[in-house]
Amino acid sequence: MLIEASTSAAAGEVTGIFDGTTDLQKNWLDLIVNLFHYKSGSDEYGVEAAKYGHKPLYVKTAGGAGNTMLNEVFCYIMSKLGDFQNLRHLAPRSMEEVETLVTSVFPAVPSTKHHIELPTTSYVSKHFVAYIEALVGAAPYFRTTDPKMRLDARFAKALSELNKQDDLRFDQYVARKLRAWFTRFPPTPRVATAAEDDTEGGPGGQGGAGEGGEEEEEEEAYALSGGE
């Protein structure tokens, strides 16, 4: 176990709080930080055991058949949006809601005497994607007290990379990726329960039971998708 979770110590698992001083550690952390950009079949890097020793696990600057902007790891995390505290309201439960998620914007908010003006922003904006990407990069150090987590720096870096893309093209790209994902693994209809609302506001409100439910939903989606 190289990623620390709150249950790691209790489970007697070794955690992965590296100091990042050796080439291997740096390369492994590069892989984690860039999980959204990894692409199989690259000539320059790979996680295959056969490549170890003569190819790194990941290369940030890989050209040719190299890195992608966002791969299916991102789509998978987006499909788990319903498990994120206070974000479940926009977790899609039908293809119509997928369409809403990928095409809608938060409208501009005009300034008032006491409030700043806010521009129009896509639901799945670059800021949102960079937030998720920063959390992925910080996964080995997810505890807030670890100074190596450097969430701000990770976020700034991810956002600066995403900002190299034109806004409209980025939105279209994300929409295309998520549409393809949810077509393959369709979202399951919402079942409103009182318990669901009750868990929303509490600290760390969603426990393992919720995740188990999600897995059942996922299996159902798998069956619907024809078992691919």
Next chain:
Amino acid sequence: MRRLAPATFEIIARSGVRWHTAANKAVIAAVLRNYIIQNDIHGLAAHYDSLRAQSQGGEKDMVARFIRSGMHSARQHRELIAKIVALLFSPTPDQPALNYVKKTVFDVEDGGPILGPEHPAMVALRVQPKGDCTILVTAALFLMQGACRRRQRASVDRGKHISRRW
């Protein structure tokens, strides 16, 4: 706060990683005001601005409470993502969506870990230093704090000495 929870998505979409920090108060206040007015939360749509004009403390309190609640959510987001990343390094034979990710992105079959415990990289990682640097940095910081305190004390003593001279 529960009624305001749906505004979290918008605040993250607008601000990113610092969405729940005091530095982001201006965005939080603007989004919450807009959300309350647009959705007429507690029938406040028509009265929000006049109430705020009478007492801005209410809004400040609401933003502070939202930030406190946001910290819990942010911690849950971090842990959830850490768990998802950990799943990539674990066998997940019964999770078809994740197995599809592993196959498509990492070319790993049957939900196997993208880097299993027997992978040479993982074997090598297990014997890597994990905290020596951190211990050294912590020790350095501790010594530096001590040095700063001594310096501060010396400076105070010098100040007393100077004031005595005057």
